[in-house]
Amino acid sequence: MTVQALLLTVPLLWMLAGLLPTHAAYYGREHTASMDNLLPSRFRPSSLTFYGIMFDAGSTGTRIHVYTFIQKDQAGLPVLDNEMYHAVKPGLSAYADIPEEGGNTVRQLLKVAKKTVPRSEWKKTPVVLKATAGLRLLPEHKARALLNEVHSVFDESPFFVPNNSVSLMNGTNEGILAWVTVNFLTGHLYAKTRKTVGILDLGGGSTQITFLPKFKKTVYFAPSDHIARFDMFNSTYELYTHSYLGNGLIAARLATLGALGADGLDWKVFTSSCLPKKFREDWTFGGLTYKVSGIPDGYAGYKLCYYEVMRVIKGIIHQPYEVKGSSIFYAFSYYYDRAVESGLIDGSRGGTIEVRDFKKRAKEVCNKMTKYRPISPFLCMDMTYITCLLKEGFGFKDNTVLQLTKKISNAETSWALGAMFDYFHHLNIH
Numbered sequence: 001m002t003v004q005a006l007l008l009t010v011p012l013l014w015m016l017a018g019l020l021p022t023h024a025a026y027y028g029r030e031h032t033a034s035m036d037n038l039l040p041s042r043f044r045p046s047s048l049t050f051y052g053i054m055f056d057a058g059s060t061g062t063r064i065h066v067y068t069f070i071q072k073d074q075a076g077l078p079v080l081d082n083e084m085y086h087a088v089k090p091g092l093s094a095y096a097d098i099p100e101e102g103g104n105t106v107r108q109l110l111k112v113a114k115k116t117v118p119r120s121e122w123k124k125t126p127v128v129l130k131a132t133a134g135l136r137l138l139p140e141h142k143a144r145a146l147l148n149e150v151h152s153v154f155d156e157s158p159f160f161v162p163n164n165s166v167s168l169m170n171g172t173n174e175g176i177l178a179w180v181t182v183n184f185l186t187g188h189l190y191a192k193t194r195k196t197v198g199i200l201d202l203g204g205g206s207t208q209i210t211f212l213p214k215f216k217k218t219v220y221f222a223p224s225d226h227i228a229r230f231d232m233f234n235s236t237y238e239l240y241t242h243s244y245l246g247n248g249l250i251a252a253r254l255a256t257l258g259a260l261g262a263d264g265l266d267w268k269v270f271t272s273s274c275l276p277k278k279f280r281e282d283w284t285f286g287g288l289t290y291k292v293s294g295i296p297d298g299y300a301g302y303k304l305c306y307y308e309v310m311r312v313i314k315g316i317i318h319q320p321y322e323v324k325g326s327s328i329f330y331a332f333s334y335y336y337d338r339a340v341e342s343g344l345i346d347g348s349r350g351g352t353i354e355v356r357d358f359k360k361r362a363k364e365v366c367n368k369m370t371k372y373r374p375i376s377p378f379l380c381m382d383m384t385y386i387t388c389l390l391k392e393g394f395g396f397k398d399n400t401v402l403q404l405t406k407k408i409s410n411a412e413t414s415w416a417l418g419a420m421f422d423y424f425h426h427l428n429i430h
Helices: 003-017 099-116 119-124 140-156 171-185 216-221 249-257 302-313 334-341 355-367 379-393 416-424
Strands: 049-057 062-071 078-088 127-131 166-168 198-202 206-211 227-232 235-245 269-271 280-285 288-293 329-333 351-354 401-404
Touching (some): 171 416, 249 302, 302 355
Parallel strands (some): 127 166
Antiparallel strands (some): 049 062
């Protein structure tokens, strides 16, 4: 067994066996989890190893996660052994007017799955795709055409296609399933304390915040749609969670530029103080092309950029009661990517920083745009947006600790693993 399997065997066994302590905030209603029901009968394999395929169809790319599980014996329960991950760009939403081409990107990723899953296991291996903000931002008929095309690609594949195998995932589930993934991989879901970690996920089209509240005030003062409950094995969890559609990093660029939902894209030029003065180019997102530019005869820099970005944040993001405390949050996706690009953390190891570090580096990047332009002409805008989102949006203090990571125990920090758990044993999110 691999080192990763050894690290994950005990927690996953406890999770699946229903041995989790009842540590949901305020109450923990007990549930009985029949071992016979944890996996449908067709997924109780005779072989030692079985697989699950989860597609993450995001706004900027489509990713495949092929999970390997081990069945130690017929009466036992499966454990996570390994994850194979691969991604392609752009995301499905870029093919809004040519869904067949979007389907081809999924078809190419399925070739990777065929190389990972033994041929003898193909018919037993479920394949699932969940689309996120990129498709949520599209007109419904275009999103549906893309999902239908993906379903056709799945049907022609040799893998098992379950009911509702291709779907548009709502933001609440996205946040909760990412929280499940991170707290499982960090060991908090099987610890004997109530200590868990919050998650901050910054995608291209949306951003999510999810954590287990410590104080009743957090729940009391939160909007009703920011509190979600779900049953996981033998506990009910009550989480603070919300997804802000249109506040992902790329959508925020469009909003900052005043281009979100604009017409006349063939001739309009969208300008910003967040871009280098001499910068001008065509920029494509979601199948649309925008002409973007710095302000050649104007000013650029952190203060002006912060003012522009504030308009995208102000009055939109709810500030949870307790985030001004000492909670630790795991931040990933574009939080991680931009921290690497700006030199805040090492790309191979990740790192622990404070919110103030994003602010300090944003100022440096914006006031030295020429130096950072080869990395990305949007780096000033992106770093300023992240700073503004954390401070003015969610209300984090300067000394709030952020653990920036891409992988934990060699598994991707995304909602995909949580979604695989959800598939094998419904979490009843409501």
